[in-house]
Structure formats: structure tokens, C-alpha cells
Amino acid sequence: MKVAIVGSGISGLSSAHYLRKLCRKENIPLELVLFESSNRLGGVIDTVKKQDMVLELGPDSFITSKPWALALAKDLGLEDSLLGVGYGSRKSTFVYHSDGLWTLPEGFFLMAPSKLLPFLRSGLFSSRSKLRVLLEPLIPRGKGGDESIRSFVQRRFGREIFDKAAQPLLGGIYMADPEKLSILSTVPQFIDMEKRSGSVLLDLLRNPPTSRGESGARYGLFLTPVQGMSVIIERLCASAKFVRQHLKTKILSLKKSGKRWLLYSDRGEEEFDAVILSIQPNAAGPMLSDVDPQLGVKLSGVQYVSSVVASLVFNERDFRGFSDCLGIIIPSTEKMNLVACSFYSKKFPEKSGDEKVVIRCFLGGELNPDVVLWDEEKIKAVIKKELLRIFGYENRPTEIYIKKYPMSMPRFALGHKENISRVMHRLTHHSGLALCGAAYLGVGIPDCVRSGDLAAQKIYADMIR
Numbered sequence: 001m002k003v004a005i006v007g008s009g010i011s012g013l014s015s016a017h018y019l020r021k022l023c024r025k026e027n028i029p030l031e032l033v034l035f036e037s038s039n040r041l042g043g044v045i046d047t048v049k050k051q052d053m054v055l056e057l058g059p060d061s062f063i064t065s066k067p068w069a070l071a072l073a074k075d076l077g078l079e080d081s082l083l084g085v086g087y088g089s090r091k092s093t094f095v096y097h098s099d100g101l102w103t104l105p106e107g108f109f110l111m112a113p114s115k116l117l118p119f120l121r122s123g124l125f126s127s128r129s130k131l132r133v134l135l136e137p138l139i140p141r142g143k144g145g146d147e148s149i150r151s152f153v154q155r156r157f158g159r160e161i162f163d164k165a166a167q168p169l170l171g172g173i174y175m176a177d178p179e180k181l182s183i184l185s186t187v188p189q190f191i192d193m194e195k196r197s198g199s200v201l202l203d204l205l206r207n208p209p210t211s212r213g214e215s216g217a218r219y220g221l222f223l224t225p226v227q228g229m230s231v232i233i234e235r236l237c238a239s240a241k242f243v244r245q246h247l248k249t250k251i252l253s254l255k256k257s258g259k260r261w262l263l264y265s266d267r268g269e270e271e272f273d274a275v276i277l278s279i280q281p282n283a284a285g286p287m288l289s290d291v292d293p294q295l296g297v298k299l300s301g302v303q304y305v306s307s308v309v310a311s312l313v314f315n316e317r318d319f320r321g322f323s324d325c326l327g328i329i330i331p332s333t334e335k336m337n338l339v340a341c342s343f344y345s346k347k348f349p350e351k352s353g354d355e356k357v358v359i360r361c362f363l364g365g366e367l368n369p370d371v372v373l374w375d376e377e378k379i380k381a382v383i384k385k386e387l388l389r390i391f392g393y394e395n396r397p398t399e400i401y402i403k404k405y406p407m408s409m410p411r412f413a414l415g416h417k418e419n420i421s422r423v424m425h426r427l428t429h430h431s432g433l434a435l436c437g438a439a440y441l442g443v444g445i446p447d448c449v450r451s452g453d454l455a456a457q458k459i460y461a462d463m464i465r
């Protein structure tokens, strides 16, 4: 069986790994060929190794509450290389609001408290907002169906909770405008809580999702390989045993040729028994519009947002100001360019070298799309000015790494889940064709791994049928 994998991000390489496993088990010969339009493997995963530092320019870790990335890491022999986040340090998140840093209360989970006392003692929220949260159990259930994150949070907890916490937390994860983000496609667990208990607050108080000392993200659930995220990419490639890897080769279109598939790239055409497209749906859509116009239209409608990540390295002895937390989020009401800062050296001291403070700054996203077009000097100047505002001191980084992510994060619009389930249904009519990637099941690495696994299972089932 000869199969093309298009796209070398975590999703495409996972699909190759799992297809290889399935074929090996049944002794089915498999010839895998990889096509990647850029000049490197890994998609948004990008690790830089420098002396005693292992810096992540893109994703820095994966969550374990969804088991697929951890299972893959074990499969790849990486179990003993995995580090947890911020052992021994405070796992709190801060909110920059009204020219000050405020602790997001312990137990606060994305849009609501799972512990009452720290929330009621918090200086971040007004008494009126606290009362509004306490009254949440009296708010009737929603009508069901999809809803924007903004609408859901404001309906259940009020405007202030949205502005100061849910907007920067969820808008920061997805780099998107929560007014347009589908709750069903991003954090459906809150819909389940509302359905199950009639109250998100009561459900969270009964089943707190955060561990001791945490707020914002559930840091205790994240892991990272000590060698860098790119070791996952290297091991996946080794396990997939591609017969050929074509970098700088963009797939332009594909056609059915009897029971086989013809792939057209900028280096010519080639025939395959099966194809796994692990690229943005809005790039796959036009390629498939001849094969299946309906499928083409549905895929083409998925939108993407851009972001910029800057990693700043400081000498610890020269660093002045506050750094005892894992992250700072900045609500859009502050009208700043920074969306969030992550204290990489607190999260992963083992990867940050000796006596260094490493801060990752996130900019751009749907609310500020032009940042990705700025030149590096402008990005550096804006970061310098805004970090001065946050810390009250001007710290001079010894190194800065800037990485632009143009149109790299899918934007889960209202109705996205429904749209994708129709896509998956239409795919069942096309033997030997599978799709995977961040836009299908979720943006996080575990969901990408799972989508790669499911794509492999589809191709395997199609081929042995």
C-alpha cells in the first residue's frame, strides 16, 4: 500500500506513525511518502537548542487530561523524558488590570471559581461581580445548541467575569475573539455542567478541576519532553519510516484516478493508493472541490487566526520586578498588544539554563491581526514598552527570539462542530482519503494526535476492505 502524508505537523506525522503500527501488526507492506511545503518538519512545533537552554518557539507542553499525546509519548519511548510544569513554584496566574497585577484566585477555572473562599477574598473582582457569581445557580439553563463563549459566560456569570477572566484566558488559548468562538467546539465541558447540574458553579465546587494552588490553566496536568517538543517530531519520523520526505514541496491539487489518487505538487504528479491531508481545511477545500464540491465548500469555510510569540531571555541577576508566577494574562479591555506572558523559566527551569529568566510574550490573534505583519523591530519596541508598563522596570533581554505564526490557529466559529461532522460524513464516500489536523477535534496537541490516529484508522479500514 502506497500512502501520501501531506503536512508534517504533529497531526500528519501521528497519522503516519499509527498507520505504520496498524500495517506492521498485520504484516501489510506500507510505503509512506511525506510532502511538506515549508523547509522544515514539525509545523508549528519548533524547538531551539542553545547551550544549556531548550526553548520552545511554539507549543511548549501538552495536557494529560486528554490521554492521546501522553500515550503517543510513551509509544515513542519518551516517558522518562517528560517534565511537569513548575515544580516547587507558585502555580498562579496573574491578571494585568488597571495598571496592576492581580492574582487570579486559586481554583479559578477559565470562567468560574471552583473554590469559593479564594474567589470571595480576591481583589480582582468587585463585590457586585462576586454576588452575581453566587447567584449563578438561579440562572436557568440555556436553550441548548451552540453559543458563543461570550454569550455563555455573560449569561451565567456576568460581564465582569467575562472581561477580566474568561476573555483573556479563553481568547488567549485560541487567540480568537470569544464573541465569535463556539463554546461547543472549544470548552463543551461547561455546557455539560450546565446541563448536568443546572449550574456551572455548583458543578465546579463539587468536582474542582484544578489542583492545590492553581488558577487559570491546570498547570499540574501539563508535560513537556526535556529534549524539547521537537523530539516528538523526530521520533515520529523515525517510527513512520518514510521512503521519501519531500520538503519545500507544496501539494497543489488531487484527483481520483480509478481507485487511486493522483497528487499534483510543484515537483510534478504521483499516484497513491491513499492520501492523508493534514493541512488547514481552507487549503484542503479548494484541492478537493473537483473531487467533491460539497466537501470543498465546507472545508474552505474554516477560518484561521495569526499570532506572534516572542521569547525573551534575561540574566536572572539583572532582572528586576515580579516573576513569581507561571503566567500573566492581559484582558483586551486594557487595549494592549500583549495578550499573555508565560514565565517559561518558572514553568520549565530544567529547560531554561542556569540563572536565566525566560518570558514568552504572545501577541496578535483575531483582535489584533496586524501584529503578524509588523517587522521585528516594531514587535520588539512594542514588547519593551508594554513589559515596562507591566513590571514597572525596564529589563534588557540578552536574547530575543521572534516567531510569527500566520494563519496557524483554526477559529472555531459557531456551528463548527456540526460543519466538521458533515465533513467527516462526506469523507466516508471517499475511500483512501482522510483528513486530520487541529481544526477537526481541537487545537491542543492531544486532539491533533487523536485526529491523526483516526485518519490512520480510516485509511487502514478503506484499504483492507
Ligand SMILES: Cc1cc2nc3c(=O)[nH]c(=O)nc-3n(C[C@H](O)[C@H](O)[C@H](O)COP(=O)(O)OP(=O)(O)OC[C@H]3O[C@@H](n4cnc5c(N)ncnc54)[C@H](O)[C@@H]3O)c2cc1C
Pocket: 006, 007, 008, 009, 010, 011, 012, 035, 036, 037, 038, 041, 042, 043, 044, 045, 057, 058, 059, 060, 061, 062, 063, 249, 250, 251, 252, 278, 279, 280, 283, 307, 309, 405, 408, 409, 436, 437, 438, 439, 442, 443, 444, 445, 446, 448
Ligand atoms: C503559537 C502556538 C502555541 C501553541 N501552544 C500549544 C501548547 O503549548 N500546547 C498544545 O497542546 N497546543 C498548543 N498549540 C496548538 C498546537 O500546537 C497546534 O494545534 C498543532 O501543533 C497543529 O498541528 P497540525 O499538524 O494540525 O498543523 P501544523 O503544525 O500547522 O502543520 C501543518 C503542516 O502542513 C504544511 N502544509 C500546509 N499546506 C501544505 C500543502 N499544500 N502541501 C504540503 N504541506 C502543507 C504546513 O507547512 C505545516 O508544516 C499552539 C499553537 C500555536 C500556533
